Amino acid sequence: MRVLTGIQPTNVLHIGNLFGALIPAVELQDEHELYIMIADYHSITVPQNPETLSESILLNAAAYLAAGINPTKTVLFQQSQISAHTELAWIMQSQTHMGEMKRMTQFKDKSGDKADAVSVGLFTYPILMASDILLYDAEGVPVGHDQKQHVEITRDIGQRFNKTFGETFVIPKPIIRKHGARLKSLTEPEKKMSKSAASAKSYISLMDEREIVHKKIRSAVTDSEQIITFEERREGLYNLLTIFSLCTGKSGEDLAHEYAEGGMKNLKDDLATALSDYLDPIQAKMKELLENKDELKRIIANGSVAAEKIATAKLVEVKKKIGVVL
Ligand code: ADP
Numbered sequence: 313m314r315v316l317t318g319i320q321p322t323n324v325l326h327i328g329n330l331f332g333a334l335i336p337a338v339e340l341q342d343e344h345e346l347y348i349m350i351a352d353y354h355s356i357t358v359p360q361n362p363e364t365l366s367e368s369i370l371l372n373a374a375a376y377l378a379a380g381i382n383p384t385k386t387v388l389f390q391q392s393q394i395s396a397h398t399e400l401a402w403i404m405q406s407q408t409h410m411g412e413m414k415r416m417t418q419f420k421d422k423s424g425d426k427a428d429a430v431s432v433g434l435f436t437y438p439i440l441m442a443s444d445i446l447l448y449d450a451e452g453v454p455v456g457h458d459q460k461q462h463v464e465i466t467r468d469i470g471q472r473f474n475k476t477f478g479e480t481f482v483i484p485k486p487i488i489r490k491h492g493a494r495l496k497s498l499t500e501p502e503k504k505m506s507k508s509a510a511s512a513k514s515y516i517s518l519m520d521e522r523e524i525v526h527k528k529i530r531s532a533v534t535d536s537e538q539i540i541t542f543e544e545r546r547e548g549l550y551n552l553l554t555i556f557s558l559c560t561g562k563s564g565e566d567l568a569h570e571y572a573e574g575g576m577k578n579l580k581d582d583l584a585t586a587l588s589d590y591l592d593p594i595q596a597k598m599k600e601l602l603e604n605k606d607e608l609k610r611i612i613a614n615g616s617v618a619a620e621k622i623a624t625a626k627l628v629e630v631k632k633k634i635g636v637v638l
């Protein structure tokens with residue numbers, strides 16, 4: 313199966329991103345033809361500092377590679393290096409209804425009460441995402457819950473085009489990982505772990521050193537019940553056991569059993585150690601990659617050349633179908 317996923321480049325990556333996006337991508341690599349896109353044209357829909365943006369693109373590429381993406385097997389590329397994405401997005405904007413875009417809940421969340429002051433790009437962004445996916449005839453699209461609606465609109469846009477102009481696009485399906493798909497904030501466990509949280513104590517960054525990991529886990533919010541159990545209603549504890557499970561491969565139930573009487577402090581100490589051990593080799597590899605930026609840029613450029621071949625062929629087919637090729 314051909315699978316495509318994308319991530320908006322950010323200057324902070326946390327373990328929610330690692331376990332919710334990066335590791336699942338690595339797991340898909342062996343069995344599928346995988347395309348991973350750094351969606352830099354999505355990120356400029358909100359203001360970006362140019363220097364930070366280019367640093368973030370490299371950081372995110374390095375994180376995928378450090379997590380285990382093999383660039384000779386998987387196509388790792390940068391969206392803005394392939395103009396077919398924005399060109400198809402323009403064509404698709406003309407095939408998409410205002411009402412469909414107005415239903416997108418992420419736009420409503422992100423624009424809040426400032427809907428007139430945000431960029432037009434933030435509003436039409438799902439159409440660029442649809443174009444990213446449709447250009448590659450991707451069958452599967454790994455995304456978090458928040459992006460599910462965007463894959464659904466991609467299906468609608470693709471199906472409409474196929475109906476109007478004849479069979480052109482493969483209609484994709486979202487791939488959503490159940491377990492660990494949504495890590496929670498360490499300080500407010502009812503919220504998701506996010507880099508946009510007010511306090512850096514609420515997440516563990518991929519760059520956090522061992523002592524910081526220990527400090528953050530030790531101060532993570534749990535509840536006052538004495539016995540350790542693995543139950544969703546105990547949000548903070550449930551989240552810690554989920555993280556523990558993700559970095560050891562043991563089940564949350566087994567871990568709860570193991571620590572049932574041992575107390576929260578033991579659990580937190582051992583979790584912090586297990587998590588740091590898990591992050592160590594990833595951090596070392598990221599550091600090494602970021603010390604040789606030319607090599608990193610070369611990997612991204614190679615991937616982009618490979619992706620462009622496919623994208624351009626599809627775009628030509630679309631342009632013929634709509635009647636602009638003379
Ligand atoms: P953030 O909320 O930190 O800004 P993004 O929205 O940039 O994160 O998400 C980038 C990727 O990481 C997406 O694929 C998203 O589903 C995944 N992701 C983000 N936060 C979490 C989380 N708390 N748990 C699991 N996956 C997450």
Ligand code: TRP
Nearest residue numbers: 316317318319320351354441444
């Ligand atoms: N919009 C996605 C996000 O913010 C990133 C993205 C852009 C993407 N294009 C994509 C994800 C195509 C999957 C497929 O997380």
